[in-house]
Amino acid sequence: MNARLDPPGLDPIDRAIVLATQDGLPITSRPYHAVARSLGLRADDVMMRIERMREAGVIRRIGVVPNHYAIGYTANGMTVWDVDDARIDALGMRIGALDCVSHCYQRPRHPPAWPYNLFAMVHGHDRAECEAKAAEIRTLLGDACRASDILYSTRILKKTGLRLAARPDPADATNAGADSAPADT
């Protein structure tokens, strides 16, 4: 009952492929064939759909995701800035384009506890390297910036990425993928 709607653009078979691969691809010589076999699909169909999701931007990229800590980027700084609303878009574009910034977003302020509306992630081998990068951002913001802070991550408590829920709907073509989805508990 009450089946949820699929996100626009994802049909039940696409969704089964997302469920089967959101923990990662099988590391074998024919990974897409292995996914196809587990879902009872043809490998050509799986590859065509993955390619299509990539073209649509549903898949941002396919490859390895490094653990920044393990490869020496032990300092992970979330730099946050209180930037003049009238100038944030123009400045945000310039900050997002800096080599040292991996992600840059505008987010809502929650005053008084949280006056910051611009977030830019920087990574470094130590905090001094992050602070040098923050100084670069500070210069770029100039007098549009009223306050700032850097929040360092001190522990990764969880890092799993997106999880779609498996849906135990017998009318749903995604059942074959349900076993590979993580438990809901």
Added chain:
Amino acid sequence: MPEIVLDETDRRIVNELQGGFPVSARPFRTAARRMRINEVDLIARVKKLLANGVLTRFGPLFQIERAGGQYVLCAMQVPADRFDEIAATLGAMREVAHNYERTHTLNMWFVVAAETQPEIDAVLADIATKTGIEVIAMPKLREYFLDLRFTV
């Protein structure tokens, strides 16, 4: 976490294989050729790098917002004596994708991922109920991002 020593080939795998993994019948063979190593070696090294924690995952990186899903960054101010308990509560929730301890009075920062806004709202309410702590939602309003990997 102790830093793991990587040889030159491992480094190239980490650096060059963050995107562009082929969608083809024998993708490791194609990727290995590009890197001038062999398929069996590449497969073994990716397995090893996952096992020793240099890689957190291997496969497609989904951007579910493009398919109608939602991610919301949230922050909470968690008392020190309840930190581990609350981290475990969030850790057990499927919708909590990332969770980091950070240096601020708002000391727990996590991302909630779900397919629809009503689901997000329900999860945030559930977290507030389970923990008794205010959840500050900081949804992204704009992304300022230039992914140079996609330029030609």
